[in-house]
Amino acid sequence: MTKEKNPGKGTTVGENAGRSERKALLEICHARKCFGDNEVLHDVDVTVHEGEIVSIIGRSGSGKTTLLRCATLLETIDGGDIIYMGETAVTARFGAIHFAPKETMRRIKDCYGMVFQNFNLFPHWNVLRNITDAPLRVQKREKEEVYAEARELLRKMGLADKEKAYPCELSGGQCQRVAIARALAMNPKILFFDEPTSALDPELTAEVLKVIKSLAEEHMTMVIVTHEMQFARDISDRVIFMDQGVIAIEGSPEEVFSAGNPRMREFLGRYSAEGALQQ
Amino acid sequence: MSLTTIFMQLLSGFGQTCLIFFLVLLFSLPLGWLVYFGRASRFKPLSIFVKVYISIMRGTPLMLQLLMWYFGPFYLWKMNIGGGYKFFAIILGCSVNYAAYFAEIYRSGIEAIPKGQYEAAQMLGYRKAETFFHIIMPQVIKIVLPSVTNEVITLVKDTSLVYSVSYIEMFALAKQIAAAQTTIVPFLVAGAFYYVFNLLVAHGMGRIEKALSYYR
Numbered sequence: 221m222t223k224e225k226n227p228g229k230g231t232t233v234g235e236n237a238g239r240s241e242r243k244a245l246l247e248i249c250h251a252r253k254c255f256g257d258n259e260v261l262h263d264v265d266v267t268v269h270e271g272e273i274v275s276i277i278g279r280s281g282s283g284k285t286t287l288l289r290c291a292t293l294l295e296t297i298d299g300g301d302i303i304y305m306g307e308t309a310v311t312a313r314f315g316a317i318h319f320a321p322k323e324t325m326r327r328i329k330d331c332y333g334m335v336f337q338n339f340n341l342f343p344h345w346n347v348l349r350n351i352t353d354a355p356l357r358v359q360k361r362e363k364e365e366v367y368a369e370a371r372e373l374l375r376k377m378g379l380a381d382k383e384k385a386y387p388c389e390l391s392g393g394q395c396q397r398v399a400i401a402r403a404l405a406m407n408p409k410i411l412f413f414d415e416p417t418s419a420l421d422p423e424l425t426a427e428v429l430k431v432i433k434s435l436a437e438e439h440m441t442m443v444i445v446t447h448e449m450q451f452a453r454d455i456s457d458r459v460i461f462m463d464q465g466v467i468a469i470e471g472s473p474e475e476v477f478s479a480g481n482p483r484m485r486e487f488l489g490r491y492s493a494e495g496a497l498q499q
Numbered sequence: 500m501s502l503t504t505i506f507m508q509l510l511s512g513f514g515q516t517c518l519i520f521f522l523v524l525l526f527s528l529p530l531g532w533l534v535y536f537g538r539a540s541r542f543k544p545l546s547i548f549v550k551v552y553i554s555i556m557r558g559t560p561l562m563l564q565l566l567m568w569y570f571g572p573f574y575l576w577k578m579n580i581g582g583g584y585k586f587f588a589i590i591l592g593c594s595v596n597y598a599a600y601f602a603e604i605y606r607s608g609i610e611a612i613p614k615g616q617y618e619a620a621q622m623l624g625y626r627k628a629e630t631f632f633h634i635i636m637p638q639v640i641k642i643v644l645p646s647v648t649n650e651v652i653t654l655v656k657d658t659s660l661v662y663s664v665s666y667i668e669m670f671a672l673a674k675q676i677a678a679a680q681t682t683i684v685p686f687l688v689a690g691a692f693y694y695v696f697n698l699l700v701a702h703g704m705g706r707i708e709k710a711l712s713y714y715r
Contacts (some may be wrong), residue, residue, distance in 0.1 A: 336619065340615035358629075399582035406623060
């Protein structure tokens with residue numbers, strides 16, 4: 221039924237094998253990325269299935285943000301393949317990089333959205349325009365439909381009364397919720413989050429996490445780079461722990477957080493130590 | 500010669516001053532974008548050429564540049580220049596000079612835009628041109644407005660430099676009257692003209708700045 225490409229590593233899929241039968245939306249195969257002489261991703265494989273929520277955790281510099289930026293094609297991999305819904309977006313072998321043809325690329329880029337750490341809202345547009353401009357201009361959709369959908373999204377984000385406000389008039393948490401609405405307005409199949417709460421204080425973090433949780437309940441496919449361990453544990457179907465540019469542990473939240481891996485222990489220990497210091 | 504007569508005579512030249520001012524502004528503001536794109540071009544010969552051009556425009560006096568534009572064709576190529584050429588040379592000389600300054604101002608504005616704006620636009624599927632004209636440029640205009648105001652005010656005063664190629668506008672008239680009547684009054688009146696003109700310019704630009712202050 222669905223075209224399954226096996227990147228060598230992921231779960232093996234049998235016919236009618238329950239959850240894994242779901243379509244693979246994103247496959248990252250043997251991804252490598254260097255910045256100068258510094259190889260920040262070595263041979264990373266990730267598969268994300270429809271409806272799945274994957275959290276990527278790890279200390280700063282472990283390559284998790286780079287992985288996300290490579291997946292979203294903001295950075296170009298130096299080796300490996302990025303495949304969306306069975307269509308190869310970019311493939312890099314022996315220094316030669318091939319991108320998909322323009323048409324395919326447009327289709328691929330249409331299927332995912334991203335929420336940034338610093339929101340990156342457009343400051344000269346009000347909230348409603350931030351959300352509606354791309355659906356109107358890029359996707360060329362009907363004005364009434366787009367506005368109705370945007371207002372519905374704002375309502376879901378608890379920002380129904382803010383549609384005329386400018387980003388500078390909003391709190392960080394409100395900005396991030398607008399950014400989530402902006403990404404959702406494009407009707408993406410996958411939503412990527414790059415440390416969505418790292419620029420927020422604990423109170424605002426909670427309101428953004430609540431929104432992400434509500435998306436999880438609607439079975440939105442999400443890939444989340446985060447430092448919120450408890451959140452990652454609660455929300456994810458799968459957790460990826462990255463260390464020094466490789467996937468050190470991958471599995472269900474229970475598996476990963478209880479793993480006997482010394483680096484994982486050290487990482488979690490550091491976190492609880494930091495938490496203790498903050499309190 | 501009464502103050503009123505001096506005033507009326509200078510007023511008759513003020514039209515020329517305004518004409519030069521508005522034409523130069525009209526050409527140099529868009530030309531500045533073109534120069535900026537040339538400077539930012541990845542085609543090295545072009546960007547180097549534009550950098551040299553900007554450096555010459557900023558590194559030599561505008562008066563000297565005007566003399567070059569006006570007398571150059573005759574001295575260099577023995578070209579016969581008609582009467583209309585003088586005005587053309589003035590507008591050309593001032594415009595390409597000011598375009599160089601505006602290009603550098605635009606560059607400072609564009610470099611102030613965070614990289615995240617481009618990345619967000621890319622994620623939403625905007626094409627490069629759409630990103631530039633709908634998302635980047637409006638923000639740049641707001642950022643550079645105070646610097647542009649500075650430059651525009653300088654331009655008002657720089658129109659007086661065209662007397663160096665004997666073009667008759669307000670300042671040239673003031674000089675003539677002052678010499679003929681041996682009085683300093685025409686200079687004072689001309690000064691008042693420039694001052695009031697610049698007050699209006701500053702006020703107008705302030706209004707635009709205010710209109711754009713709806714966001715930070």
